[in-house]
Amino acid sequence: MSRYRIAVLPGDGVGRDVIEAAMIVLEKIHLDAEYVEGEIGWDFWCEEGDALPERTIEMLKETDVCLFGAITSKPKEDALRELRPELRDKGCSYYSPIVRLRQEFDLYTNLRPCKAYPGNPLNYRDDIDLVIFRENTEGMYAGVEFYPLPEEVRRALLIHPKMKKFQDVPADEISLSTRIMTKKACTRILRRAFEYAKKEKRKSVTIVEKPNVLRETGGFILDIARKMSREYPDVELWEANVDAMAMWLIKNPQDYGVLVAENLFGDIISDLSAQLVGGLGFACSGNIGDEYAVFEPTHGSAPKYTGMYRVNPTAMLLATKMMLEWLGEGEAAESLERAIATVIKEGKVGTYDLKGRSSTLDIARAVAEFI
Numbered sequence: 001m002s003r004y005r006i007a008v009l010p011g012d013g014v015g016r017d018v019i020e021a022a023m024i025v026l027e028k029i030h031l032d033a034e035y036v037e038g039e040i041g042w043d044f045w046c047e048e049g050d051a052l053p054e055r056t057i058e059m060l061k062e063t064d065v066c067l068f069g070a071i072t073s074k075p076k077e078d079a080l081r082e083l084r085p086e087l088r089d090k091g092c093s094y095y096s097p098i099v100r101l102r103q104e105f106d107l108y109t110n111l112r113p114c115k116a117y118p119g120n121p122l123n124y125r126d127d128i129d130l131v132i133f134r135e136n137t138e139g140m141y142a143g144v145e146f147y148p149l150p151e152e153v154r155r156a157l158l159i160h161p162k163m164k165k166f167q168d169v170p171a172d173e174i175s176l177s178t179r180i181m182t183k184k185a186c187t188r189i190l191r192r193a194f195e196y197a198k199k200e201k202r203k204s205v206t207i208v209e210k211p212n213v214l215r216e217t218g219g220f221i222l223d224i225a226r227k228m229s230r231e232y233p234d235v236e237l238w239e240a241n242v243d244a245m246a247m248w249l250i251k252n253p254q255d256y257g258v259l260v261a262e263n264l265f266g267d268i269i270s271d272l273s274a275q276l277v278g279g280l281g282f283a284c285s286g287n288i289g290d291e292y293a294v295f296e297p298t299h300g301s302a303p304k305y306t307g308m309y310r311v312n313p314t315a316m317l318l319a320t321k322m323m324l325e326w327l328g329e330g331e332a333a334e335s336l337e338r339a340i341a342t343v344i345k346e347g348k349v350g351t352y353d354l355k356g357r358s359s360t361l362d363i364a365r366a367v368a369e370f371i
């Protein structure tokens, strides 16, 4: 029996291409693992009305960890149009499978390191090394949304004076999304961020919020952060509004070490930060809970490049490195990261984002050479 059972979910679009790249390096590492491929993605939505079938969830439960490629996600109406006609009136509704995975497995930390590897011509600056801790299970992604607005929801909201001006808007002319933040979720993501800063000797943790406008939820997490920061005398707590943070990250990205944010704000600043270190081709991500974790590149499925082996697999390879670290395979993780860094530094192979002509798999093979 192998030491690890690893679920592999290629997904669709370029997800399949980059997963193939990951398998090339994993083979070279000789990890004592068995790989189990699972069904997930846009095709399963169109055919079955569920992009993340129950059988896949059951399969994941029998594994130690998961490597995930990418999946297409589309707004509600667009998704419904692509559903098999017989399923259209069956009440199926598309919900991003990666968001579901994060919630169903309680993978509350979305860890997104953004590091400028030396020699990457796409680096915005060469001295950027920051890590984002994005809350991954609630906030604006809690999924409690309404359209049309049910009368009982409107009535309940009328206890708030600011709701008055919406009291006569017809139900089909008003939509509602909620930002739900619990003490438990705020506490655990902040704890992860502070513990990381302490362990890695980072001088600051920056909480990215908007408490001047989102007074209740923003103020709530900020208060928890301020209290918790007293337990970490060697780590400064910096507070930034999300809009200002977008500016500061362009102005002085090298000043930041650890950023912590609610789900949607974390989503936004992580794309911004990814671009500072070469774009989505270099941005990796770990969805980590207490028992299970799913590692993925931050990029989407880029359907127009499906099967063309054009996209940069570095993000996927760095996600694989994060997986090895999480499994406790520190040496393998270091060796993979060194190999990736060497390929970047040498600059002999490069995908189209680097103005090169190499394929996704060329990069993986070049990295495997250095392992």
Ligand code: IPM
Binding pocket: 073, 096, 098, 099, 267, 298, 300
């Ligand atoms: C990400 C992606 C996802 C998200 C999408 C694909 C649902 O943008 O991982 O950042 O919004 O979290």
Ligand code: MG
Binding pocket: 267, 268, 271
């Ligand atoms: Mg995103």
